[in-house]
Amino acid sequence: MLNLQATPEGILLSVRATAGAKKNAIQGIHDGMLKVSVTAAPEDGKANAAIVVLLAKKLNISKSRVQLVMGATQRQKKFLLIDVEAAAAEQLIPM
Template sequence: MTVWSQTGDDLILAVRLTPGASKAAIGGIWTDEKGAQWLSARVTAVPEKGRANDALVALLSKYLDWPKGAISLESGDSNRLKRLRIRGGAQPRLIAIMEEQVDVT
């Protein structure tokens, strides 16, 4: 099981977010009690008024070198476990970047 799936030209990314961290970072895999895998991410923003979600989108945009406007929250608005949609036809590029930077196997 991986932290992403493809839906047409889009990539759905499963993320476990830790808001209010001392440093923003992406890395590692967290496995829940059902065996589902989530990419671990930390942001310094607090979880109020969507600030942590916005910080997560900005962090992923920078990390993947992908436009912020092409990354949207699919589910998990007020939950630590989130699914994000990354729009565009560059899944092989995005997946290669993620595999290179994060141990997702």
């Protein structure tokens, strides 16, 4: 099950990131975290920016509504999805 935390601003989403992958994709769930892979290198925030773009695209929201709040230099990250409800965030889970 995906670990989502409701906040007054939106939803906190836990992500396990893999940079330098063959394609940008949501792979599934790992220990309650959304497992995401991106082609960008893990340098100068490139991979984090690619994750923001991927999440925004999958949720059909603007990139400004996806903010990295924890784990900028780690594989395990938390993103704030501004004005997004849990039901919408659960759509990120691949079937």
